[in-house]
Amino acid sequence: MPRAGLSPAALVELAIAELDESGGEPLSLGAVATRAGVKTPSIYKHVAGLPALEALVAAHIYDDLGDVLEAALGEGDSEARGADAVRAFLHAYRSFAVRHPGRYRWLPVQPSGHPVLEAAAERVLTIAGRAVEGERGDEAIHALRGLRAVAHGFATLEAAGGFGMPADVDASFEHLVEAVATAR
Template sequence: MTSPHLSAEAVIADAADLADASGFDAVTLSAVARRLGVRTPSLYSHIRDLAALRDGITALALGELSDVVAVAIAGRSGKLALRGLADAHRTYSTRSPGRWQSLQRRAGPTAVESGAARRLVTLTDAVLLGYGLSAVDRVHATRLIGSTINGFLTLERVGSFDHSTPAPGASWTVALDALDTLLASWPRTSHDEPPQ
């Protein structure tokens, strides 16, 4: 018998809170069941398995991050939009560290094909349209921006920048200025093949 207050959304939300409190790797079905005061088998009425639970956290995080990004880039273009996009990621990674970790993994199709994932891609694409990039170049640029943001935030999170000066915030600004310069002078491809 399942608890009447449980739903897939409630289980995923609680698992996301656990991820923020204890790290994404701490999310297990038994740990979530304990937090909810139910037996682990009760969760299977709402969540298929651990992979589905973790993908649920990823989809939730994508939706929340999309909301933050949308506000940060609204009415902006070029360098200001790029800065808004990047700062939104940095703010979200600090505020919701476990949810952020859920985005730093190979997710399953449920998360990858979610409306939240498509929305975040669309928002990123909107920032890059401001630089006049073709569809193929926007794919390359999206990968570059994602690598820069995720790499920087991962290193910052584990304390890799704690032992030297200047402060990470100064390097963050320099990195974003460099990205803006690169995007503004992006080498145009000679053909525009559809992305794969």
């Protein structure tokens, strides 16, 4: 019988708390069960196992990232376009990754194998497409790949403490953002 108050959504929240605390170390059902105050087998009453929980957690994180990106890009008359959209996307992406390094580090680079995860990752890709709007065909793919490489590369290095030189990291980021935004 499922424990009152425990659900897939509650387990996702507990797993995210574990990721935040561990800095993005691999999840275990035992650690999530401990946080929930239950024995590990009880988890199986709510999710099919670790791969299912991991997919739900990754989907939740992609959804959170998507919400941040959507808010940054705006919508309707207030939607950022062109170079402003690129700037907004890159700033929001970096902010999310640096604010949540454990979550961000844990996201799968190639999200597949679970429909909820695939849909959440596709949403982020669609939002990124808004930042490079106007590109067509292969040029759109090149623009998306470049945007993702810049956003992910800088955010990953920064979140891991990879910028040890004395120059201001924010200034470095601004130089990069301007180079990408004005290159279009």
